[in-house]
Amino acid sequence: MLLQASIDWNLRVHILDPDPEAPCRHLATQFAVGSLLDYDTVYRFGQSVDVLTIEIEKVNVEALEALEREGKKVYPQPAVIRTIQDKRLQKAFYRQHGLPTADFILTDNRADVAGYADFLPAFHKLGRDGYDGRGVQRIASAADLHKAFDAPGVLEKAVDFEKELAVIIARNANGEMQTFPTVEMVFHPELNLVEYLFAPAEITAEVNEQAQQIARQTAEAFGIVGLLAVELFLDKDGKVLINEVAPRPHNSGHHTIRANVTSQFEQHWRAILNLPLGDTDFYQPSAMLNLLGEDGFTGPARYEGLETLLGMSGVFPFFYGKAITKPFRKMGHVTVMDTDMDRLREKVAVVRDSIRVIA
């Protein structure tokens, strides 16, 4: 989607991807296969381009730091990626900068976690390498302590939240910042994946201002150049807390491709190329549903119910071109738009009941 947003501006985009069958291979100006975790691979690739950016945090930061030292433009900056890569550093960063976030304790191993039974219920999160719900365990009570990771992590007090929100913010090298409207995410009860999202969030002006303000403060604290997706909790007392952040285009901004004047992907290009940031206003309220591979199906993907979707107005399916579906694999998403919130919710229900990714 980032590549798609580059086409109208004729940007020459070179991609490094570990998967020789990556769906984007036909869209890039140049496509190289290689590990994002290998120092030499990343370093050599970075030398061949003018500006280097990432779409996933799990990347060799040492190579990015070397490139940055040599004067290469690397956005987001390696120091930002390094902090965000490790949930322990990330949480410590919020505390250090006075940014509101759930209380937490840094833990070294499972035995360490066992000493904090009075801190429960909490979530134990692996410091590094978690992604899309992997690397997170809910520790409701002492009986769950065996589920804690036996590796450096962070024990985070469970927030009794009303809603999960997100604000995507862009910042360019001039320091110009622009937020997208606050969205509301509904997570899959088991998978810890965004199941669907409504934009804008149905929240009070006061809560919205908290969310937008926190996003601005966080982007400024990081000094990031690029996009920062700030995931937030709205607790039962109306207080907004940072859950976690991602320094790149994010699932909570996919609806912006259709619903907003500027998409998150175009905004990322604007930010890292130090262009004026785009207007983030929306044309109509929207929703986004992730299309996950149906449980029980593995193999070449088939999309059931597609004609129903294409027969509806303001319903936009996006398929990611992944050849093989697996249970709960993110295979695409659907954006739904309407001027009326009730009709929007009705459409979302029809879409959810119509489309299945099977094999």
Place this chain on the structure above:
Amino acid sequence: MLLQASIDWNLRVHILDPDPEAPCRHLATQFAVGSLLDYDTVYRFGQSVDVLTIEIEKVNVEALEALEREGKKVYPQPAVIRTIQDKRLQKAFYRQHGLPTADFILTDNRADVAGYADFLPAFHKLGRDGYDGRGVQRIASAADLHKAFDAPGVLEKAVDFEKELAVIIARNANGEMQTFPTVEMVFHPELNLVEYLFAPAEITAEVNEQAQQIARQTAEAFGIVGLLAVELFLDKDGKVLINEVAPRPHNSGHHTIRANVTSQFEQHWRAILNLPLGDTDFYQPSAMLNLLGEDGFTGPARYEGLETLLGMSGVFPFFYGKAITKPFRKMGHVTVMDTDMDRLREKVAVVRDSIRVIA
């Protein structure tokens, strides 16, 4: 742009293009270089795909007819392309189907045209191979008769028009039809190229209904599967006449990428794949300016004033990735959107005065 509209649906698109440096070469699933006018090249290419479509009418129709006879889906149908390729057949088709169009006389050569001095002022149009204003001569009076083409053509009575309009219509194999809102085009006074366009057109409901109705009648008369762009004159008496048609995505629909629920490009895919046609409603009024290479500059293209455009809200530049600019070459376009027509016109003026394609 047609390729771009295929990406979200994972369509596998193979392209045949005579230019090895065609800007789309990095976007196609497969890219083949070859002449669109060579029977064998077109025939063999067509055999390798499931559905064949075109983006330019100047193509070997005999090869398309052979493929169609063998059961290949060729949309638009070769018979439609054959009629439209030749302005003589096209005009005769309108007369035969009772579709309103300016009066005309078929002519064989220049001497032939000279016999119709009492039919002037008129336009003499080459039967075949005209494009973007090439192949059209205004014959204001007998003194201009030497400008007539010495080849088969059509002498068309000059219409004293109030406005030039266009309606793009899609028709799928089920016979479902859907029109886009009527737009208003302003042509460059010398180049016979669309200089800019406003959507929707500022016309009465009655004129709009004529335009929409003519588009439907024309698509039905052709029985076309795919897009048909119907260019129209609104004469001083409030009567709408067909100027000419194109059986493909068209310059008069480029604004739909941003301004409409469904773009003309997505609609073309829907039509030729016999999917339900998409909603053509628009989010906001829009305008489109063609970006022509500045007179006096030939060479590697540079875009002056781009930052001004990117600093405006609702202004979307599209560059076609052509490496070399030439005087008046179509290098891209800019879509401008606003909820307010006056602000829209102001923005158009700023854009027109800001951007230049130079070398």
